[in-house]
Amino acid sequence: AQKVTQAQTEISVVEKEDVTLDCVYETRDTTYYLFWYKQPPSGELVFLIRRNSFDEQNEISGRYSWNFQKSTSSFNFTITASQVVDSAVYFCALSGTNFGNEKLTFGTGTRLTIIP
Amino acid sequence: DADVTQTPRNRITKTGKRIMLECSQTKGHDRMYWYRQDPGLGLRLIYYSFDVKDINKGEISDGYSVSRQAQAKFSLSLESAIPNQTALYFCATSDLGDLVDTQYFGPGTRLTVL
Numbered sequence: 025a026q027k028v029t030q031a032q033t034e035i036s037v038v039e040k041e042d043v044t045l046d047c048v049y050e051t052r053d054t055t056y057y058l059f060w061y062k063q064p065p066s067g068e069l070v071f072l073i074r075r076n077s078f079d080e081q082n083e084i085s086g087r088y089s090w091n092f093q094k095s096t097s098s099f100n101f102t103i104t105a106s107q108v109v110d111s112a113v114y115f116c117a118l119s120g121t122n123f124g125n126e127k128l129t130f131g132t133g134t135r136l137t138i139i140p
Numbered sequence: 141d142a143d144v145t146q147t148p149r150n151r152i153t154k155t156g157k158r159i160m161l162e163c164s165q166t167k168g169h170d171r172m173y174w175y176r177q178d179p180g181l182g183l184r185l186i187y188y189s190f191d192v193k194d195i196n197k198g199e200i201s202d203g204y205s206v207s208r209q210a211q212a213k214f215s216l217s218l219e220s221a222i223p224n225q226t227a228l229y230f231c232a233t234s235d236l237g238d239l240v241d242t243q244y245f246g247p248g249t250r251l252t253v254l
Binding site (some may be wrong): 033 | 173180181182183184188198205230231232242243244245246247248250
């Protein structure tokens with residue numbers, strides 16, 4: 025069975041601080057994909073990133089960066105120089121690649137509040 | 141226009157009523173999904189469909205049914221709504237041709253059962 029744990033339920037930081045959201049996963053699949061989604065106060069779910077289990081290179085997109093470490097089964101998300109617009113609930117998710125096992129398993133989310 | 145639309149966006153109903161939530165997509169994706177979101181529980185899969193003739197139960201299908209009327213349309217029904225079905229419901233789609241199940245979500249339907 026697949027499982028995603030986001031132990032941080034809520035985080036608050038002051039604007040311009042850096043913040044890291046943790047994600048730990050469990051899977052028996054040898055090939056899998058990890059995702060991050062953002063849910064702003066308006067409620068929609070926005071896809072942020074997808075990472076293949078074979079690719080452990082860190083990825084950076086503007087102020088966002090992702091650190092994938094297979095050895096610790098973690099896929100952490102860092103926001104640098106946070107802004108108020110980053111306030112949202114962030115979900116980490118996992119999917120396998122075997123037919124029938126492609127469904128997404130979500131973590132319970134981390135609510136991030138950026139204080140002006 | 142949005143690629144994945146859901147109607148209605150908000151609905152208040154009473155216990156015992158039949159409710160249908162509709163989802164339409166213009167992305168041309170084969171796969172469609174229904175999730176519910178509850179505070180502190182994240183998103184849980186209700187039903188999913190990999191094509192028009194394929195319907196599968198998800199993690200929490202009891203009390204729900206679905207209909208895949210066309211590739212672009214996937215409806216979720218609550219035959220007899222109960223208060224613990226009060227939640228935010230999301231439809232999502234993904235592409236069968238894409239080996240990775242990257243799902244794209246609709247805006248959500250907020251359902252309240254009194």
